[in-house]
Amino acid sequence: MKGKKALRLGGAAAVLVALTTACGTAGTANNASNTAGAGTEEKKIEIFSWWTGAGEADGLNALIKLFQQKDPGVQVQNSAVAGGAGTNAKQVLATRMQAGNPPDTFQVHAGAELMAWVDAGKMEPLNDLYQSQGWNDKFPQQLIDMVSKDGNIYAVPVDIHRGNVLWYNKKIFDQYHLQPPTTFDIFFKDADILKQHGITPLGLGDKDTWEATMLWEDVLLGTVGPQKYDQIWQGKVSWDDPGIRQSLETFKKMLQYVNSDHAALDWQDGSQLVATGKAAMNVMGDWAKGYYTTDLKLKPNVDFGWCVTPGTEGDFMVISDTFGLPKGAPHPNTVLDWLKVLGSTEGQDVFNPLKGSIPARIDADPSKYDVYSQQAMADFKKDQLTPSLAHGSAASPGFLDAVNTAMKVFVTNQDIDQFISALKTAAQENNLGQ
Amino acid sequence: MDSLQRMDAVPQGRRRRPWTWERAYPILTLLPSIIAIAIFVYGFIFWTGYISLTKWNTLTVNLAWNGLRNYALLFQQFRFQADLRNLLVFTILFILCCLVIGLLLAVMVDQKLRTEALFRNIFIFPMALSFIVTGVVWQWLFAPNSGVNLILKALGVKHLPQWYVDPTIVPPGWHVGQIQLGLPIALIAVVVAAVWQMSGFAMALYLAGLRAIPEELKEAAAVDGANAWQTFWKVTFPQLHPITVTTTIILAHISMKIFDLIYAMTGPGPMFATDMPSLNMFNTTFQGNHYAQGAAIAIIMLLLIAVFIVPYLVSAFRQEGRS
Numbered sequence: 217m218k219g220k221k222a223l224r225l226g227g228a229a230a231v232l233v234a235l236t237t238a239c240g241t242a243g244t245a246n247n248a249s250n251t252a253g254a255g256t257e258e259k260k261i262e263i264f265s266w267w268t269g270a271g272e273a274d275g276l277n278a279l280i281k282l283f284q285q286k287d288p289g290v291q292v293q294n295s296a297v298a299g300g301a302g303t304n305a306k307q308v309l310a311t312r313m314q315a316g317n318p319p320d321t322f323q324v325h326a327g328a329e330l331m332a333w334v335d336a337g338k339m340e341p342l343n344d345l346y347q348s349q350g351w352n353d354k355f356p357q358q359l360i361d362m363v364s365k366d367g368n369i370y371a372v373p374v375d376i377h378r379g380n381v382l383w384y385n386k387k388i389f390d391q392y393h394l395q396p397p398t399t400f401d402i403f404f405k406d407a408d409i410l411k412q413h414g415i416t417p418l419g420l421g422d423k424d425t426w427e428a429t430m431l432w433e434d435v436l437l438g439t440v441g442p443q444k445y446d447q448i449w450q451g452k453v454s455w456d457d458p459g460i461r462q463s464l465e466t467f468k469k470m471l472q473y474v475n476s477d478h479a480a481l482d483w484q485d486g487s488q489l490v491a492t493g494k495a496a497m498n499v500m501g502d503w504a505k506g507y508y509t510t511d512l513k514l515k516p517n518v519d520f521g522w523c524v525t526p527g528t529e530g531d532f533m534v535i536s537d538t539f540g541l542p543k544g545a546p547h548p549n550t551v552l553d554w555l556k557v558l559g560s561t562e563g564q565d566v567f568n569p570l571k572g573s574i575p576a577r578i579d580a581d582p583s584k585y586d587v588y589s590q591q592a593m594a595d596f597k598k599d600q601l602t603p604s605l606a607h608g609s610a611a612s613p614g615f616l617d618a619v620n621t622a623m624k625v626f627v628t629n630q631d632i633d634q635f636i637s638a639l640k641t642a643a644q645e646n647n648l649g650q
Numbered sequence: 651m652d653s654l655q656r657m658d659a660v661p662q663g664r665r666r667r668p669w670t671w672e673r674a675y676p677i678l679t680l681l682p683s684i685i686a687i688a689i690f691v692y693g694f695i696f697w698t699g700y701i702s703l704t705k706w707n708t709l710t711v712n713l714a715w716n717g718l719r720n721y722a723l724l725f726q727q728f729r730f731q732a733d734l735r736n737l738l739v740f741t742i743l744f745i746l747c748c749l750v751i752g753l754l755l756a757v758m759v760d761q762k763l764r765t766e767a768l769f770r771n772i773f774i775f776p777m778a779l780s781f782i783v784t785g786v787v788w789q790w791l792f793a794p795n796s797g798v799n800l801i802l803k804a805l806g807v808k809h810l811p812q813w814y815v816d817p818t819i820v821p822p823g824w825h826v827g828q829i830q831l832g833l834p835i836a837l838i839a840v841v842v843a844a845v846w847q848m849s850g851f852a853m854a855l856y857l858a859g860l861r862a863i864p865e866e867l868k869e870a871a872a873v874d875g876a877n878a879w880q881t882f883w884k885v886t887f888p889q890l891h892p893i894t895v896t897t898t899i900i901l902a903h904i905s906m907k908i909f910d911l912i913y914a915m916t917g918p919g920p921m922f923a924t925d926m927p928s929l930n931m932f933n934t935t936f937q938g939n940h941y942a943q944g945a946a947i948a949i950i951m952l953l954l955i956a957v958f959i960v961p962y963l964v965s966a967f968r969q970e971g972r973s
Contacts, residue, residue, distance in 0.1 A: 307936040314711060332939070336710040423917050477794040479815045479920045614708060617938030621729050628817045628921040645707075645723075 260291040261550040263539075264319035266305035267571075268298040271506055275570035282566050283557045290550060295319055313338055318542035321551045326362040326373055326536040327609025328449075333542070334365050340541040341368035345552060351559055354577050358601040362609065363538055371538035372559045373576035375568050378502045378592055379533030379604045380434045380525040383487065386518060388415060388496045396523035397497070400438065400466055403526045407473045410496050417473040419495030421486030425620040428627050430606035431499050432467045438527025439463040442600040449603065449610040451649020455640045464632045471627060479627075488512070490520065499525055501535060501607075505588050506572030516588050532599035535607045536576055611648055618642030695952065702945035709939050720946040728828040730947070732922040733930050737954070739833055740841060740926070741905040747845040748901050749894065752852020757882070759853065760860045770857070774850035781847065785914025788843035789814075814839040817920035836916065836923035844911055848904065852897050859893035860886065895962065902958045906951065927951050 267276045273296070280292050297305035302323070309322055313333070324330045333339050346352050346369050352360070355373060363371040382397060389396070392413065397403035407417035422428035437445045440459035447453045448460070475495060478486070487504045489495035491512050498504070505522075508514040516522075524531070539558055541551050557563045564575035569584050574593045582590045603609035608616060622638035625631075642648075705716040724730045755773050759766055776784065791797035792813040799810045814836040824831040863886060871881045909928035918925040918933075927947050935944025 303937060310709060310936070310939065313709075332709045336708075425918070476812070477815050480789070480793050480916075612708070613937060613939045617933060617940070621727075621933075624918055625728060625921055 257547055257549055258291070259287070259289055259550055260293070260547050261321065261554055262293040262295050262319045262546075263321055263554070264295045264297070264305070264309060265323035265537075266297055266299070266302035267323065268296045271510060272571045275567040278566045278570055279557065279563060282563060283554055286557060287550075287553050290553075313542065316544060318545055320545045320547050321539045321541060321554060323537050323539060324371065325608045326359065326371065326534070326538050327603040328611050329608035329613065330363055330371055330538060330540065331365060332612060333540075334370050338542055339370045340543055340545075340548070341370060342372065342541060342555070343367075343369050345372075345555060345559075349556060349559060354559075354579060356578060356596070356601060359534065359536065359576060362534070362536070362601075362603060363540075371540035372555045373536045373538045374558050374564065375537050375571055375573035376576050376592075376596060377535040377573050378596075379430060379535055379607065380437060380499075380528045380531060381502050381504070381522050382497055382499050382525045383490055383504055383508070383520055383522050384497045385490050385493055385495075386521045388493060389521065394496075396521065397526050398523050398529055400526045404469070406496070407470075411473065415493075416475045416489065416495040417497060418470060418475075419486045419489030419498040420474040420478040421481030421483050421489075422478050422627060423480060423482045423485075425624050426606045427483050427486060427500070429616075429620055429623050430501070430604070431470070432463070432623065433605045433610075434499055434525040434528065434533065435467045435470065436460070436463040437531055437533060437602055438525055439466060442531050442602050445602050449605065449649065451643065455636050455643065460636070461632060464626075464635060468630050468632065471630065502588065502592065503572065509586070510572070516586065522588065530599055532596055532601050533604050534601045535604050535609065612646050615642050615646040615648055618646065698945045698948050701942055702949050704942050706942045707940045716942060720943045721950075724943065724946055724950070726828075729918075729922050729925060729930055730927070731827045731829045733925050733927045735829060735831060736834060736837060736922075736924065737906065737926055740837055740844075740908070741902060743837075743841045744844050744848075744905045745898055745901045747841065748849045748852045749897060751845065751849040752897070753856050753890075755849065755853040756856035756860055759857060770854075773853050776847045777850050779847065781908075781910040782914045784843055784847045785911045788839065788846070789915045792839040792842075811835075814916040814919060814924055817923055819923070834919075834923035836919050840912060840916060840924050843915060844905070844908070847911075848901060852901070855893055855897045855900075856890065859890045863889045899959060899962050903955050906955050906958075927954075 263276075263280070265276060267273055276294065276296070280294065284290055284292065297308050299305070305323070309319070312318055313336075318338070324333065330339075351372075359373055359376075360369060363369055363373065384394075384396065388394075388410070392409055394406045394409065395402050397406050410417040420427065420431065422431075436448075436459075439462050440448070440457075444453060444457075444459060448457075453460070475481075475489060481489075483500055483504075484507060486495075487498050487500050487507055490498045491508060491514055505516070508520055509516065514520055539555060541548060541555070545551055559577070561575070561577055561580050564577050565580050565584050568575045568580075568589075569586075572589075574580075574585065574589045574596060578597050580593070582593055585593065605611055605616060605619065611619075619639065619642060622635050622642065625638075626635045701713075702720055703716060703718070704712065705714045706712045707720075759769050759773070763769065793799075794810065794812050794815050798813075802810055812835075816835040818835045819830045819832040820835065821832055822830070867885050867889070868881055871885045876884065907928060908926055909932065912924055912926055912929055913932075916924040918929055927950065931944050931947040931951070934940045934947060938944075
C-alpha cells in the first residue's frame with residue numbers, strides 16, 4: 217500500500233509543478249531579456265527587426281556594411297527576431313517599449329502600426345532630419361503622410377512592397393488564351409473557362425487568415441476606389457455602405473473558385489499552386505515574386521505573369537518597412553546617422569534588390585532592379601497609394617485582429633450580414649479612425 | 651523514510667528550541683525558491699488577474715478600472731464560445747483515448763516479454779518529440795491532398811475526408827449562443843496527433859502501477875479460481891484507480907493548456923473548429939494588443955484547470971496527512 221501512496225503523492229507533486237509552470241507561462245510571457253548599452257553616447261547601435269529570411273537578412277547585412285563604411289568604428293548589434301511575419305518580433309518589441317527599454321531603432325510598418333507607437337508618445341519626430349537631407353520631395357507625399365501625424369514625421373521608409381498583385385501561370389493563360397484579369401468581369405470569365413477545364417482558377421492559402429483578409433482588401437479597393445477605401449479606415453464611411461457590401465458579394469463569389477484545402481495552406485503553398493500549375497491565379501503581395509524567382513527558380517514573364525488585382529489599375533497598395541527613433545533610445549545620434557544611410561539612394565539601392573522590394577525613394581536607379589520591380593517602381597511614382605489593412609498599415613492591431621477573427625468565420629459560412637456586424641463591433645471596440 | 655519521521659517528531663517533542671544552524675538550514679535552503687515562486691508565479695497570477703479588470707486594450711498601458719467588462723465581452727464572442735466547446739470535446743476525447751490506449755499498451759508490455767524494453771521505448775518515444783514536431787508531421791499526414799488521403803485514394807475511396815479543413819460539426823442542429831454544439835470533425839485529426847504523442851506517457855504510468863500491485867493478490871485470485879479476465883477486472887484494475895486519477899489530472903492540464911500542437915498543426919481552423927483558449931489568448935494579447943482581454947482569457951484558463959486540480963490536490967494531501 218505504501219507504494220501506492222507514494223505514487224499518488226508523486227503524481228500530485230508532478231501536477232502541482234506542472235500547474236505552477238502553466239500559470240507562470242500565462243503571467244510572465246512578457247519577460248523578455250534585454251541588454252541595453254550604457255548611458256553615455258558611444259558609437260553603437262542596436263537595430264531591431266524581423267529580417268531573418270534569406271533575401272531580407274542579406275539586405276540588412278549589406279545595409280549594415282554600408283553604414284560601417286560611412287561611419288568607421290561604429291558597433292552594430294543586429295537584434296533580429298525570427299518568426300512569422302514579425303509576430304514574435306512585435307511582441308518582444310512591445311515588451312521592451314513598455315518596460316522603458318527600447319532598442320535604438322526598430323522596424324515597423326508605415327501607417328497604423330507606426331502610429332500606435334506615436335500615439336503612445338514613444339517616438340521622436342524626425343522633421344529636422346528630413347529637412348537637412350532634403351527628403352521631403354524624395355518620397356511620395358502620400359507615403360510621408362503615412363509616417364506623419366500632426367505635421368511631424370516619425371520614420372524613414374526603407375522599402376516598398378505592393379499588395380494588390382495578381383500572379384498567374386503564364387503557360388495556362390497562353391494555353392486557354394486568357395486575358396490578365398484587370399477587371400472583375402474578366403476575372404470571372406477567365407475563372408469559368410478554367411473551371412470547365414478542371415483547373416482551380418484561384419489558388420489560396422489562408423491558414424494564417426491574413427491571406428484572406430488581404431484578398432478581400434484588394435477586392436474592396438477594386439470595388440470602391442482609393443478615396444473611399446482610405447475613408448473606410450478613417451471611420452468616415454458607414455459599414456452599411458453599398459460598396460462594402462458589394463465587395464463582400466464579389467469576394468464571396470471569388471471564394472467559389474478557390475482550392476478546397478485553402479484552410480490547410482499558408483501563403484507560400486497558395487503561391488506554389490500557381491507555380492506547379494494546380495491553380496491558375498493567386499493574389500499575393502509582391503514578396504511572392506521573390507519566392508518564385510529565388511526559391512522556385514521560375515522566370516518572370518515566361519513561367520509566371522502578373523497584373524494588378526481586378527479594378528485596381530492606378531492604385532498601389534503599399535506595405536512599407538520603416539525605421540524611426542524611439543524616445544529614450546540609448547544612442548540617438550548614431551541612430552540619426554543610420555537613418556541617413558537608410559534614406560539615401562545608395563542605401564535603398566543596396567537593400568532593395570536583395571530583398572526583392574522596390575525603393576521608397578522615387579529617384580532610385582531602376583537599372584539595378586528586375587523587370588517586375590522596374591514596372592512597380594514606375595507605377596509607384598504615379599499611382600494612388602493606399603494603406604494595407606492586412607499588414608497593419610490601415611488600422612490598429614486590435615481592429616485588424618478582430619477583422620481576421622471575423623474573416624476566419626466568413627470564409628466558411630459566407631454570411632455577409634454577420635461579417636458586417638462583426639466589423640461594426642470591431643470598429644467600436646477599437647475606436648477606428650481616432 | 652526513517653530520517654524524515656525523526657524530523658517530524660522533533661518539533662512536537664520540544665517546542666521552544668533555540669535557533670540552531672540545523673533548524674535554520676532547511677528554511678534557508680527553501681527560502682530562495684519560495685521567494686521566487688511567490689513573485690514569479692503567484693505575484694504574476696495576481697498581476698494578470700488585476701490586468702484583466704483594467705482597460706489596457708492598446709499598446710499604451712492603461713490601468714483604469716474596467717470591472718468585469720473584458721469577461722463579459724469574451725463570453726459574447728463567437729470565437730471564445732467555440733473555444734470552450736472545443737476545449738471540452740478535445741479534453742474528453744484526448745483523456746479517454748490516452749487512458750484506454752495507455753492501459754492496453756501497459757498490459758501488453760507487462761506480459762513478461764523478452765523484448766519488453768524495446769516495446770516500452772517504442773511506445774513512449776513520441777513523448778520525446780516536441781508538440782511542434784508532432785504538429786508539423788501530422789499536419790502533412792492529414793492534409794487533404796497528401797498523406798493519409800493518398801492511401802485512401804489508392805484504395806478507391808470516393809469521398810475523401812477533409813480532416814482538419816472540414817468545418818462540419820456533428821450532430822447538426824444544437825445551437826447555443828452563437829455557436830453550434832457538438833463534435834467538430836476537424837478536431838478529430840488533432841486528437842489523433844495528441845493521443846499518438848501522449849498515450850505512451852499513460853502507458854508508463856500504468857506500467858508503474860501494474861508493477862506496484864503485489865503478486866500475492868493475483869495468486870490469491872488464482873487460488874480462488876478466477877480466470878485471467880476476472881483477475882484483471884476484479885483485482886488488477888481496481889488497484890490501478892489512483893494511477894487513473896493521477897494520469898487523468900496530468901492529461902487534463904496538458905489538454906487545457908494545449909497550444910503548440912495546434913499552433914503548428916492547424917491554427918484556429920475553419921470557423922475556429924480547432925481553436926483553443928490558449929491560441930485565442932496569444933492572438934488577442936500579442937497580435938491584437940488587447941492585453942486586458944488576453945489576461946481575462948488566461949484567468950479563465952487558470953480557473954478551468956483549478957476546477958480539475960484543486961479537489962485532487964486537497965484529497966491527495968488529506969490522505970497523506972491521515973497516513
